[in-house]
Amino acid sequence: MKKPVLLCVDDDPQVLSAIDRDLRQEFRRDYRVVRAGSGREALAIVRELHEREEPLALILADQRMPDLEGVEVLTQARELFPEAKRVLLTAYADTEAAIRAINSARLDHYLMKPWDPPQQLLYPTLHDLLAAWQRAYKPAFGGVRLIGFQWSPKSHELKDFLAGYMVGYQWLDFETDAEAQTLLARKNLTAHDLPVVVLEDGTALASPTPTEVATRIGLTVQASQELYDVVVIGGGPAGLAAGVYGASEGLKTLVIERQTPGGQAGTSSRIENYLGFPTGLSGSELAHRAWTQAVRLGAEILAPQEVTGLCVQDGYKVLTLTDGNEVKTRAVILTTGVSYRTLDVPGMDRLSGAGVYYGAARTEARSCQEQDVYIVGGGNSAGQAAMYLATYARRVFILIRGESLAASMSAYLIEQIGQTPNIELLPFAEIAEVCGADHLEEVVVRRQGQLERRPARALFVFIGAKPSTEWVCDTIVCDGKGFVLTGRDLVTDPRYATAWQHPRREPYLLETCVPGIFAAGDSRAGAMARVASAVGEGSMAIKFVHQYLDE
Structure with missing residues (x-):
């Protein structure tokens, strides 16, 4: 996790060095101190921090600067970092301007120069402001982020890939998550570029292949020896x-x-x-x-x-x-x-990765919250998936062609399934068809010659290999x-x-x-x-x- 930034701004090199020194001495363990020699330089740093999604905790700006006054710097910085604490550094003659800025620039505090000794005139005030900022601060996710559509097979492929390599990632659904849309706009990308993988350094990969992601996260794809x-x-x-x-x-x-x-x-x-x-x-x-x-x-x-x-x-x-x-x-x-062998029924190819999955129970389990899901197969893999999905789904249905699980599943799994109230076994049953426009909505179950349509959030297939x-x-x-x-x-x-x-x-x-x-x-x-x-x-x-x- 990147340390939050304290930005100090002053056009006087000696004053800037002094405030930079005092801030580092007191706050460098928990914050990164950045300095700027002018208002325009400070705003450039603010824009860069925003683009790189680094947190800005506090800006301490001198009021009298020739290119851009401190109040204006703080006002413009607020547009990108509204929660950052804003402190104006003033001389006695600028006290009136500082008081006006409390309302116009939503100033949090102003400090008089000189601030010596800082243990009395600087640190207590900044500690109070930073404590207030920390209480409201919600750290941004620092790992890999994946933006996509829930029902996109390619999004599912990348989720499965990252999960398989135990890469911690944050899933952002473009259709339901405002953060996803904001992040995409910040990277100058559109919905046509989805899925998008945003790496820890902020680099965005538009519609990448797993191999491209692997290369960027440090996996090796080329042999080193002859x-x-x-x-x-x-x-x-x-x-x-x-x-x-x-x-x-x-x-x-x-x-x-x-x-x-x-x-x-x-x-x-x-x-x-x-x-x-x-x-x-x-x-x-x-x-x-x-x-x-x-x-x-x-x-x-x-x-x-x-x-x-x-x-x-x-x-x-x-x-x-x-x-x-x-x-x-x-x-x-x-x-x-x-x-896994594929299930050859109408709709399977079209909806694969969009509600129909081969394996992948761990990848898609959270998206099945309080929904009905179906599992085809009676082996250990199917049983393990059923137990895992039962933690999230409203009901889990296991479809098998035979009468019981005894011939194909380990006894310990059969016992666990029997003791789990939201898992139901459907013997002598098979999937006849899967239905949905752009994602799975229904399964057609055939039981003893009768067809029954059932709503379904997901279908997981484990039918041999x-x-x-x-x-x-x-x-x-x-x-x-x-x-x-x-x-x-x-x-x-x-x-x-x-x-x-x-x-x-x-x-x-x-x-x-x-x-x-x-x-x-x-x-x-x-x-x-x-x-x-x-x-x-x-x-x-x-x-x-x-x-x-x-x-």
């Missing part, structure tokens, strides 16, 4: 675990994540069955801890950045990124994870559903008998058909969809990387 020992593709639990163990064991390690850290687990509002956290923690918190740990141990992380191609050249693995750059490595660990491996299936062997085949699956199944590319040994446990390329986590065929197992596989993969590199 060659790595191991590159981990994916920053979910498996990928971050591989990054931690790879870096800690001395490997030159790079992790590349295309969206936000944590993968699907990172969107979980509460994980209560992860070892070592008896009270639970959010997926984003777990991902942030692992991210910090990997970086501290020496791993390099590119995010958001996406790998679009993978090939082998002279034994090295060459990765092509979306920006056209290439990264060369000796070994690769694929931890690309899975993504598909592996994010489309880009690599031409290079390595995947099963019919797109999951990566590894280890013994490559040599025991006759369909893939010729896929393994090393003539002198069998593949290691997590190794794909290409020697030196490993897979871990949810995108691997046969993997268990649990955070703990993904972390275990990511850690194990580093052991096999060592064995491969030692060949």
Whole structure:
């Protein structure tokens, strides 16, 4: 948070130095003292402070200045900072002007020159004025601000991005928040530029991509080395675990994540069955801890950045990124994870990001205050989202096709849901259609052959997952559903008998058909969809990387 400013103004250099010295001596711990040698210079500083959204607590201006008198300086400054305290510094002969200025310039006080000793003639008055200013002062939000429309898919994308990286931000709805409109006008932008991200230094980014925001907030999107020992593709639990163990064991390690850290687990509002956290923690918190740990141990992380191609050249693995750059490595660990399957009903594509969301319960929960929301799916992710949304929403409806949650959800979640009065389970139900002009307004629910229209603020979809491996299936062997085949699956199944590319040994446990390329986590065929197992596989993969590199 920037310190509030005390502005002192006087055209006499000696007087200005004296007042500047006395103010700093008494107030520098809590305030920033700024000096101006003329009235016009002072007003330029005031305009700059206003543009940079820095707080101005008090202006102390001399009355007799040749270009602009002190009363006029205080009057004009009041237009931009009406709450700032205004003090006129006068000689005895200017007392009458100072008294008139109490009304005309809304003067708070006037001080006679000289003010020596300041402990008696200056500080008590200023302390009283500043105490009054502090009581009324509401500090402006000092972090990143996002201005947009509530129902804009691009605004939702940026909210989800900032939340995923645990960047504290303030959401300002252009249609309902006067501050949003004022801030936009101050940046000389219009509604056509939305969404707008305003950074801590005041820089405004009009309709930016997540990558543009990432670059400005200090994330790394370009590799720093020409060659790595191991590159981990994916920053979910498996990928971050591989990054931690790879870096800690001395490997030159790079992790590349295309969206936000944590993968699907990172969107979980509460994980209560992860070892070592008896009270639970959010997926984003777990991902942030692992991210910090990997970086501290020496791993390099590119995010958001996406790998679009993978090939082998002279034994090295060459990765092509979306920006056209290439990264060369000796070994690769694929931890690309899975993504939520889409719900194929009328209206879904049109309203995606405008009331219809895949995951994103934490991002949009507050906007569901005292509204009805619907969740499709019966897995743990759906249950965790329901518990989180129930804190804000009036009612939460969980739609499942079967009779109960017992076959797909952990017992502890089923018990919690049963004890939450504003969560209702709708068995034998599915979404037939979603309706709304520019945002979700209704869902059409099909139950036992009957259709029912229901008002809805939001629909959250958790209906299973598909592996994010489309880009690599031409290079390595995947099963019919797109999951990566590894280890013994490559040599025991006759369909893939010729896929393994090393003539002198069998593949290691997590190794794909290409020697030196490993897979871990949810995108691997046969993997268990649990955070703990993904972390275990990511850690194990580093052991096999060592064995491969030692060949």
